[in-house]
Amino acid sequence: MSERIDPVTGEPASISYVNVHKSFGTQHVLRGLNLAIPRGKITVIIGRSGTGKSVTIKHVMGLLRPDKGEIWVGNDNLATMRDRDLRTVRNRFGVVFQDAALFDSMNVLDNVAFPLREHSRLRDREVVAKVRGLLAQVGLAGAELKLPSQLSGGMRKRAGLARALVRDPEFVLYDEPTTGLDPILTAAMDKLIVDTQESRPGITSVVISHDMHAVLGIADKIAMLVDGVVAHEGTPEYFKNSKDPLVHQFLTGSLDGPMKV
Ligand SMILES: Nc1ncnc2c1ncn2[C@@H]1O[C@H](COP(=O)(O)OP(=O)(O)O)[C@@H](O)[C@H]1O
Ligand SMILES: [Mg+2]
Numbered sequence: 001m002s003e004r005i006d007p008v009t010g011e012p013a014s015i016s017y018v019n020v021h022k023s024f025g026t027q028h029v030l031r032g033l034n035l036a037i038p039r040g041k042i043t044v045i046i047g048r049s050g051t052g053k054s055v056t057i058k059h060v061m062g063l064l065r066p067d068k069g070e071i072w073v074g075n076d077n078l079a080t081m082r083d084r085d086l087r088t089v090r091n092r093f094g095v096v097f098q099d100a101a102l103f104d105s106m107n108v109l110d111n112v113a114f115p116l117r118e119h120s121r122l123r124d125r126e127v128v129a130k131v132r133g134l135l136a137q138v139g140l141a142g143a144e145l146k147l148p149s150q151l152s153g154g155m156r157k158r159a160g161l162a163r164a165l166v167r168d169p170e171f172v173l174y175d176e177p178t179t180g181l182d183p184i185l186t187a188a189m190d191k192l193i194v195d196t197q198e199s200r201p202g203i204t205s206v207v208i209s210h211d212m213h214a215v216l217g218i219a220d221k222i223a224m225l226v227d228g229v230v231a232h233e234g235t236p237e238y239f240k241n242s243k244d245p246l247v248h249q250f251l252t253g254s255l256d257g258p259m260k261v
Pocket of ligand 1: 024029048049050052055
């Protein structure tokens with residue numbers, strides 16, 4: 001495929017969705033999704049609960065298959081790939097799940113080390129050194145031996161981020177990384193997302209959020225999902241200045257507007 005350019009940032013698209021459809025039974029969730037994810041940037045996907053944000057990122061990890069359309073990661077179209085090759089593509093992604101998805105019975109160090117111990121040939125001494133370095137980067141130095149149950153919500157998300165980064169992924173996907181955090185922890189997590197992006201040139205970040213206000217400060221590009229398609233995309237400036245009633249309603253969290261509760 002010839003290289004696509006993201007129209008918002010002008011950067012090459014490291015991921016692109018072309019006319020993607022996905023239904024579950026009679027529920028048509030993705031309805032011709034077109035979206036370019038610019039390389040080396042932070043793209044934020046926003047939209048109301050249940051609009052298909054998580055479904056969108058599950059496709060790019062090969063966890064779901066589209067009914068129709070193409071999903072390009074570099075030169076690979078995931079829609080036509082064999083399962084075995086999909087697993088290889090999945091290794092290029094680090095994912096921070098909403099609930100952090102840590103193993104309850106493992107301490108923080110073992111949780112973060114887990115993907116490396118499973119998939120790399122590093123000596124354990126090297127694994128531990130790497131994990132300690134990452135934990136320091138995410139502000140969890142000293143928490144190595146704590147169990148997930150002994151961590152605050154914000155700390156669990158940081159541990160989830162450290163685990164997502166431990167295999168040096170090209171792509172980091174965050175599914176609602178600040179949901180459930182108070183405003184101060186939300187700001188800290190947002191800063192961590194930006195720091196992670198800036199300290200690893202070349203990585204591509206995709207953040208899912210239902211809070212447009214919170215993402216204006218971190219996004220290079222925002223895509224707004226409505227009814228299974230990208231209804232609006234642009235820079236934070238574009239969204240701030242938009243006169244579109246839908247965008248306005250989303251920005252202000254107003255009950256009045258085209259979106260009904
Ligand atoms: N594996 C699945 N099986 C059936 N329905 C699903 C599945 N995954 C998601 N859905 C449905 O698709 C819609 C979009 O889900 P999701 O992408 O999780 O929404 P959100 O935008 O809140 O992340 C929801 O109505 C959800 O119930
Ligand atoms: Mg979701």
